[in-house]
Structure formats: structure tokens, C-alpha cells
Amino acid sequence: MSESQTKGTCGSLAETQIYRDYWNAYTRATGLPLRLRDAAQAGFVLELGKGASPLCMLLARTNVSCQACLAMQQRVEQEARIKPKTLKCFAGLCETAVPVRVGENLVAWLETGHILIDHPTKSKFGRLAKTLLRWGTHVDLKQVEEAYFNTRVIAPSQYEAAVRLLQIFAGHLAQLGQQIALQNKEKEPLSVNKARQWVVAHCEDSVSLAAAAQAVNLSSKYFSDVFRKATGIPFVEYVGRVRVEKAKDLLVNPQLRISEIAFEVGFQSLSQFNRAFRRNAGTSPRDYRHALPGAANSHKNRTNEQHFR
Numbered sequence: 001m002s003e004s005q006t007k008g009t010c011g012s013l014a015e016t017q018i019y020r021d022y023w024n025a026y027t028r029a030t031g032l033p034l035r036l037r038d039a040a041q042a043g044f045v046l047e048l049g050k051g052a053s054p055l056c057m058l059l060a061r062t063n064v065s066c067q068a069c070l071a072m073q074q075r076v077e078q079e080a081r082i083k084p085k086t087l088k089c090f091a092g093l094c095e096t097a098v099p100v101r102v103g104e105n106l107v108a109w110l111e112t113g114h115i116l117i118d119h120p121t122k123s124k125f126g127r128l129a130k131t132l133l134r135w136g137t138h139v140d141l142k143q144v145e146e147a148y149f150n151t152r153v154i155a156p157s158q159y160e161a162a163v164r165l166l167q168i169f170a171g172h173l174a175q176l177g178q179q180i181a182l183q184n185k186e187k188e189p190l191s192v193n194k195a196r197q198w199v200v201a202h203c204e205d206s207v208s209l210a211a212a213a214q215a216v217n218l219s220s221k222y223f224s225d226v227f228r229k230a231t232g233i234p235f236v237e238y239v240g241r242v243r244v245e246k247a248k249d250l251l252v253n254p255q256l257r258i259s260e261i262a263f264e265v266g267f268q269s270l271s272q273f274n275r276a277f278r279r280n281a282g283t284s285p286r287d288y289r290h291a292l293p294g295a296a297n298s299h300k301n302r303t304n305e306q307h308f309r
Contacts, residue, residue, distance in 0.1 A: 010038040010108040012180045013100070013173055022169055030162045031152065032112045037077070037097075039106045053114040055091060055147040064135040065090075081106055082282045083291035084167055086159075091128050092116060093151065094159065098166040102177040103241055103280055110166045110173075116153045125149070167292065171248050178241070188230040191216040195227060196238070203242045204266045209235045240276040243267060247277065251289045258285050 013019055014036050026034050033052055059065040072089045079085040080097035087095055095113040099106055125148050129141055198215045199207060212235065213223035227235045243265040250261045262273035262285075277285045 009102060009177045009180050010036060010040070010100075013108065013177055016176065018176065019173070026162075026165065026169075030112075030165075032162055033114055034166075035111050036100075037109045037111050039077075039108050053093065053147070053151050055144070055151050056093065056114050058139065058143060058147050059091065062137045062139050064137050065132065065139070068135075076111075077109055080109060083288070084163055086113070086163065090131055091148070092118075092120075092124060096163050096166075098163065098170045100170045100173045100177065101282065102174055104282065107177055108173075110170055112162065112166060114151075115159065116151050117156045117159055119153055120149050120151065164292070168252070171245070175245050178245075189226055191218055191223070192227050192230040195223070195235075199239055199242050203239060203246065204264065206268075207239050207266065239266075241280050243273075244277050244280040247273070247285065248281070248288065251285060252292065254289075258289070261285070 019036065023034055026032070056069065060069055068090055072087065072095060076085050076087045076095050076097045079087070080099050082099065084096060084098040089095060093114055094117055095111070097109040097111050100108040100110060125145055128148065129144070132139060132141070132144065194216050195212050198212055202211075209224055210220045213220045216223065218226070224235060227238070231238060233241075246265045247261050250256055250264060251258075256264075258273075259270050262270050265273075267273035267276065274284060277283075277288070281288055283291070
């Protein structure tokens with residue numbers, strides 16, 4: 001997928017019913033804010049979004065602390081280009097960004113946070129107050145103190161689970177985004193649409209261009225030209241991307257070895273799978289799995305995959 005084909009994908013995703021439904025379910029179930037931030041517009045404006053904590057809203061009113069918050073937002077987004085990243089701001093609140101990637105391109109982040117994962121204390125607030133005073137921030141410290149001690153605190157394990165939900169949803173949005181990006185041009189030919197559906201249904205098998213062409217009643221050469229013109233990528237690359245997206249879902253299961261997943265989704269060798277996965281996901285299957293919340297503490301995962309380093 002070319003970069004030009006992904007332009008506008010974030011806005012299209014935000015308008016889908018699946019995103020609205022998930023936003024409602026996530027915010028109601030967790031009580032956490034959630035926003036879909038366009039990667040094409042990153043770094044320009046501080047976005048707090050609906051549901052941001054009163055402390056964040058209060059600090060963002062002043063120029064110095066607002067700049068600090070903007071720098072924090074930019075940093076967490078920069079470090080979350082491949083995998084989710086959580087950082088703490090100068091006030092101790094967590095900020096998390098989960099990347100939504102369509103092929104090789106980053107199109108958006110799912111962002112949440114504005115909470116504490118450890119309880120506020122007088123000493124911690126004292127350090128915050130000193131920082132604000134050192135910056136020369138014109139803010140009512142009484143209001144800041146009240147907002148700080150009323151900031152929501154959740155257990156690290158609970159927050160980790162919330163981030164995991166976002167990571168799963170980001171995978172679903174990526175698949176949806178790929179469909180949207182492919183259709184951003186003029187409506188694709190019916191034969192190409194049918195071929196894409198055929199690939200999704202048969203990608204675990206030995207898929208070939210000739211078989212796909214036969215499935216849509218076209219010659220191989222003509223089908224190859226039509227498919228590439230409509231999608232912007234060769235047929236074989238599209239098959240690889242579909243397989244990689246299915247592999248991401250399977251990598252969530254620590255009981256499955258990476259080699260098993262590679263053959264399960266249709267790759268003929270582990271090296272072929274590793275190359276395709278890195279090309280499309282920006283990282284290796286092993287690193288992708290280990291970046292999942294909780295995976296780093298799983299000795300079983302590390303033992304099972306040591307052979308594939």
C-alpha cells in the first residue's frame with residue numbers, strides 16, 4: 001500500500017460504525033478516554049480529547065505546562081510507531097499510544113491514559129508544585145492540588161489489560177483501514193473485489209495468481225494488470241499482507257510456536273514468513289509477540305521461541 005493510498009484513512013476509520021461502537025464500549029467499560037489521532041497531523045496541536053482528566057485540562061491552560069504536555073504527546077507517539085508505548089508525564093500521569101498501521105504505513109494512534117497507576121502522595125504533589133513554580137507557571141496551586149488528588153488511580157494490571165484491548169482493536173482497524181485505503185481511488189473492478197475476498201478465504205492454502213485469476217474468470221496476465229492497477233500493489237504482495245494480518249491474531253496465543261503460525265497462515269518457510277512480517281509490520285514476529293502486554297513476563301514464550309532468534 002502506497003503512502004498516498006492511506007491518506008484520509010484515519011478520518012474514514014473514525015467515521016465507521018465499528019469505531020463508534022468500540023469507542024462507546026471501551027470508554028464505558030474502562031472509564032478511560034480514547035481518541036483516534038491522525039498520524040499525518042501529529043506534532044502540531046495538543047489533543048486531550050473527550051474524557052481527559054481535570055488535572056490535564058487545568059495544566060494545559062498555561063503556556064509552559066501546555067508545551068510540556070505537547071512534548072510528552074509527541075514523544076509517546078514517536079516511540080509508538082511500531083508497537084504500543086506508555087510514558088509518564090511530569091505530573092506522573094500515564095499516556096499511552098497504540099499504533100494503527102496499514103501495511104508499512106502508520107496511519108493513526110489509539111491514545112488513552114490521563115490516569116495514575118500509583119497513589120498520589122503529598123511528597124509527589126510537592127515535586128509537581130515545585131516544577132510548576134520553577135517554570136513560572138501561572139496556575140492556582142490549590143486547584144492543581146485538588147485535581148491531582150482527585151485523579152483516577154487504577155491498578156497497573158488493569159491498565160495493562162485496557163491497553164491490550166486497544167492493541168487488539170488496532171489490529172482490527174488496520175484490516176479495515178487496508179480495505180478503505182484500497183478503495184480510496186475510484187471503485188475497484190468487481191473482479192478485484194472478488195479476488196480479495198477469495199484471498200482472505202484461501203490464504204492458508206497454496207495461493208497463486210493463476211488460481212485467483214481462474215476464480216474470477218480472467219486470464220492470469222490480464223488479472224495481474226487489473227489487480228495491480230486497482231490496488232497499487234502486486235497480487236503476491238497483497239497475499240503476503242493478508243497472511244501477516246492473520247498471523248498477528250495468532251501471535252496473541254503464547255501456546256503457538258512462531259513456526260506453527262507461519263505454516264498455519266500459508267507461508268512455505270519460516271524465513272519467508274519473517275521477511276514478509278517485518279516488511280509489513282515493521283518488526284519481527286518474535287519482537288511483535290514480546291511487545292504484547294504481559295508477554296515479557298512469560299518464561300514459556302521465551303523458551304518456545306529461543307530457537308527462532
